[in-house]
Amino acid sequence: MINxxxxxxxxxxxxKTADKGMLAHSFIITGxxxxxxxxxxxxxxxxxxxxGENKPCGVCLNCVRVKNxxxxxxxxxxxxxxxxxxxxxNLTEKINTKPYEGDKKVVIIKGADLITVQGQNAFLKTxxxxxxxxxxxxxxxxxxxxxxxxxxxxxxYKLNRILTSKVKEYLLSINVxxxxxxxxxxxxxGIIGNALKMLDSKYQILRDETINIFSRxxxxxxxxxxxxxxFFTENKGxxxxxxxxxxxxxxxxxVFKNTLRExxxxxxxxxxxxxxxxxxxxxxRLNKFLELFLSAKGNIDKNANFQMAITVxxxxxxxx
Amino acid sequence: xxxxxYREFRPQNFSQVVGQEHIVRTLKNQILQNKIPxxxxxxxxxxxxxxxxxxxxxxxxxxxxxxxxxxCNECEMCREINAGTLIDVFEIDAASNNRxxxxxxxxxxxxxxxxxxxxxxxxxDEVHMLSQSAFNALLKTxxxxxxxxxxxxxTTDPQKVxxxxxxxCQRFDFKRITTKDMVSRLRNVVRQVGxxxxxxxxxxxxxxxxGAMRDALSILDQAIAMSDGKxxxxxxxxxLGLTSNxxxxxxxxxxxDRNIEGAIRTIDEVILSGKDVVQFIxxxxxxxxxxxxxxxxxxxxxxxxxxxxxxxxxxxxxxxLRSEEIMRAVNLFVExxxxxxxxNQWRILLEMTVIRYCKREYDISVETIMSxxxxxxxxxxxxxxxxxxxxxxxxxxxxxxxxxxxxxEQPIKKEMALSELPVLDVSINEVRASWHDVLNLxxxxxxxxxxxxLEPGDVVETKxxxxxxxxxxxxxxxxxxxxxxxxxxxxxxxxxxxLKKDVKFEFRILGDPMEDEIDRVKSVxxxxxxxxxx
Numbered sequence: 001m002i003n004x005x006x007x008x009x010x011x012x013x014x015x016k017t018a019d020k021g022m023l024a025h026s027f028i029i030t031g032x033x034x035x036x037x038x039x040x041x042x043x044x045x046x047x048x049x050x051x052g053e054n055k056p057c058g059v060c061l062n063c064v065r066v067k068n069x070x071x072x073x074x075x076x077x078x079x080x081x082x083x084x085x086x087x088x089x090n091l092t093e094k095i096n097t098k099p100y101e102g103d104k105k106v107v108i109i110k111g112a113d114l115i116t117v118q119g120q121n122a123f124l125k126t127x128x129x130x131x132x133x134x135x136x137x138x139x140x141x142x143x144x145x146x147x148x149x150x151x152x153x154x155x156x157y158k159l160n161r162i163l164t165s166k167v168k169e170y171l172l173s174i175n176v177x178x179x180x181x182x183x184x185x186x187x188x189x190g191i192i193g194n195a196l197k198m199l200d201s202k203y204q205i206l207r208d209e210t211i212n213i214f215s216r217x218x219x220x221x222x223x224x225x226x227x228x229x230x231f232f233t234e235n236k237g238x239x240x241x242x243x244x245x246x247x248x249x250x251x252x253x254x255v256f257k258n259t260l261r262e263x264x265x266x267x268x269x270x271x272x273x274x275x276x277x278x279x280x281x282x283x284x285r286l287n288k289f290l291e292l293f294l295s296a297k298g299n300i301d302k303n304a305n306f307q308m309a310i311t312v313x314x315x316x317x318x319x320x
Numbered sequence: 321x322x323x324x325x326y327r328e329f330r331p332q333n334f335s336q337v338v339g340q341e342h343i344v345r346t347l348k349n350q351i352l353q354n355k356i357p358x359x360x361x362x363x364x365x366x367x368x369x370x371x372x373x374x375x376x377x378x379x380x381x382x383x384x385x386x387x388x389x390x391x392c393n394e395c396e397m398c399r400e401i402n403a404g405t406l407i408d409v410f411e412i413d414a415a416s417n418n419r420x421x422x423x424x425x426x427x428x429x430x431x432x433x434x435x436x437x438x439x440x441x442x443x444x445d446e447v448h449m450l451s452q453s454a455f456n457a458l459l460k461t462x463x464x465x466x467x468x469x470x471x472x473x474x475t476t477d478p479q480k481v482x483x484x485x486x487x488x489c490q491r492f493d494f495k496r497i498t499t500k501d502m503v504s505r506l507r508n509v510v511r512q513v514g515x516x517x518x519x520x521x522x523x524x525x526x527x528x529x530x531g532a533m534r535d536a537l538s539i540l541d542q543a544i545a546m547s548d549g550k551x552x553x554x555x556x557x558x559x560l561g562l563t564s565n566x567x568x569x570x571x572x573x574x575x576x577d578r579n580i581e582g583a584i585r586t587i588d589e590v591i592l593s594g595k596d597v598v599q600f601i602x603x604x605x606x607x608x609x610x611x612x613x614x615x616x617x618x619x620x621x622x623x624x625x626x627x628x629x630x631x632x633x634x635x636x637x638x639x640x641l642r643s644e645e646i647m648r649a650v651n652l653f654v655e656x657x658x659x660x661x662x663x664n665q666w667r668i669l670l671e672m673t674v675i676r677y678c679k680r681e682y683d684i685s686v687e688t689i690m691s692x693x694x695x696x697x698x699x700x701x702x703x704x705x706x707x708x709x710x711x712x713x714x715x716x717x718x719x720x721x722x723x724x725x726x727x728x729e730q731p732i733k734k735e736m737a738l739s740e741l742p743v744l745d746v747s748i749n750e751v752r753a754s755w756h757d758v759l760n761l762x763x764x765x766x767x768x769x770x771x772x773x774l775e776p777g778d779v780v781e782t783k784x785x786x787x788x789x790x791x792x793x794x795x796x797x798x799x800x801x802x803x804x805x806x807x808x809x810x811x812x813x814x815x816x817x818x819l820k821k822d823v824k825f826e827f828r829i830l831g832d833p834m835e836d837e838i839d840r841v842k843s844v845x846x847x848x849x850x851x852x853x854x
Binding site: 026190259 | 671
């Protein structure tokens with residue numbers, strides 16, 4: 001049986017709806033990355049396709065296949081960059097064919113927020129009245145990128161961040177030691193996926209490096225420029241994590257500077273760095289830094305030239 | 321399979337269309353008088369009934385036993401249209417058929433007379449997605465189609481439709497559905513479904529759905545599914561992730577007091593209670609908008625659609641804020657809302673926004689400066705200020721007792737404030753932490769000279785309440801100038817203010833200046849020629 005961690009309220013809502021036979025034909029599952037959207041979607045699929053009495057039973061043929069990701073009537077779309085009109089047309093065709101085995105079909109679209117505006121518009125009609133017994137489940141990190149016209153056609157399940165104490169509990173249950181569990185549950189922002197990502201030693205190295213580089217950036221001198229630029233280029237694949245680490249750190253510095261309270265900080269293992277940097281930064285500079293990092297992130301998201309975006313960011317940071 | 325409420329309860333005849341009486345009446349009259357135009361354009365936000373009305377209209381023009389311009393929903397035509405099987409009614413999704421080829425096919429098709437029905441009806445939904453050339457290809461046909469054809473274009477974005485198309489259609493604007501209409505329709509649906517639900521909850525749902533019926537029905541659907549027979553207000557509001565007013569009022573109170581610690585704690589509470597942060601940011605924007613209305617309007621009850629209690633609290637809170645401050649808050653929160661599309665670190669955005677609001681002296685946006693300027697102007701107008709000077713205070717003549725009294729009181733208070741600052745030890749970290757803030761403050765207050773002198777310096781050590789600032793030897797003139805009594809006083813004053821402690825300063829040159837001079841002479845004349853005589 002698929003276990004959706006920590007989202008009891010939403011699971012309960014789904015089960016209640018389902019048991020009353022009131023499941024809609026299209027859903028949006030939204031929530032931050034790593035909160036368990038895919039797992040929730042597979043849970044739903046498994047319920048819909050389950051052959052057993054006590055749905056989802058977890059033991060019948062369909063449940064097992066859904067769990068192992070090889071059910072022929074569960075179509076999973078996972079985009080790389082974006083989903084355009086043509087992809088949606090192909091998808092519509094797939095949706096309009098009959099299921100291979102039973103009478104039900106589930107379409108899971110991961111990254112529905114990556115569907116272009118044209119694509120979303122092209123999807124509207126299918127979404128409103130899909131063929132009988134077809135369920136469309138869209139997963140979106142950022143629901144603000146989804147058109148209102150799409151949203152109003154779906155039942156929306158919001159997967160929220162869970163209490164950090166719950167994350168910690170979970171981490172302890174998979175044999176993470178106390179100290180790490182405390183730190184990562186703090187940094188996880190209430191998302192188990194984040195915490196799991198952080199357990200990876202590569203992430204830990206990345207985090208240390210990023211914080212290191214950031215401290216150097218705070219006390220810029222032009223000699224470092226090339227090295228810092230190289231760092232960003234090397235970590236192009238993880239740029240979101242790098243930015244997230246920096247933004248979290250900026251937040252900590254700002255909070256610490258204003259309240260002088262260590263217990264409000266998230267990066268509890270880097271208190272020294274935070275203390276140090278809070279001396280280097282003025283409030284104005286902190287705000288400017290945050291603004292610049294956000295705008296750089298926005299530019300990269302909008303497919304600006306990566307190298308240029310970083311160079312501009314670094315140049316602007318020097319000006320502050 | 322279960323059909324979502326908004327599909328189940330799609331209006332089937334004109335009388336079921338909610339909140340669009342002006343359109344329904346016109347359409348009905350057109351049918352009764354048999355003056356049916358060949359092209360309609362239905363615009364309006366989502367969930368206001370465009371597609372539904374288009375479908376009803378297609379039935380009404382083809383229905384075999386029309387009663388008072390209402391389709392019967394029973395005759396052959398109506399049933400086939402409802403089932404989507406009548407080949408003379410086309411429902412085209414312009415978004416996925418947006419190319420010029422699709423339009424050409426359509427034009428080709430238009431010239432044949434209908435097979436069975438009276439009219440061929442083309443419902444072109446989401447028409448704003450047609451490409452430019454597709455629109456142009458459509459123009460001629462849209463202007464003069466064969467007499468058996470009706471076009472119904474529907475869109476949420478009429479501004480994306482070219483004016484040449486607009487001018488060829490009869491345009492109908494669908495209004496957002498008012499809360500009242502929506503509640504009565506929802507009530508109707510609830511009764512038919514057989515659920516229990518009180519008016520407050522229905523009102524909540526209709527308020528959240530912002531005039532869109534489909535949104536409301538989607539929410540209601542989910543709410544009914546979640547309930548055990550009775551839909552409860554509390555659970556619906558939880559399901560929607562709405563924040564209670566309490567949190568918002570508290571947070572704003574903290575922001576007014578510039579209590580960052582309290583504000584961060586409140587945000588923590590909001591997040592722990594599982595609220596949606598983006599929604600909360602939107603709520604904050606709306607709250608400040610309400611505050612502004614409560615502040616500027618004489619009878620806010622008429623503008624604000626809120627309970628008496630809440631309005632009173634709003635008015636009270638708005639008294640503590642200036643209009644510019646409120647506008648600044650609105651701007652900051654709108655900015656934060658936009659940033660939610662860039663990053664998923666919503667909580668951090670919210671926190672940083674609040675901190676930025678609280679630290680207004682470090683903000684140099686126009687609103688902030690205006691707000692601070694206005695504070696000044698007000699104080700000047702009230703005469704409630706003192707000019708600090710080294711001269712002994714001249715007693716104001718007793719002609720205006722009110723003002724004089726204030727002026728008299730004020731100096732005492734001010735002196736109290738200065739001497740109130742405790743003489744405490746300062747740590748080097750503390751000074752370093754506030755170093756840039758003081759520099760910025762100096763810059764902001766146009767003390768550029770002192771700023772320039774102080775800038776190259778660095779805190780070397782602290783002794784008790786004395787701060788030692790070291791300068792590189794090449795900046796010795798900075799040190800000399802800062803040591804002048806009046807400059808030193810300014811520096812001490814600013815640092816005391818920021819550190820909230822009474823501090824003294826000492827300036828020092830780092831390294832030996834003599835050594836440097838000798839090096840310079842050596843470099844000019846060459847090592848061999850220089851002999852040092854002690």
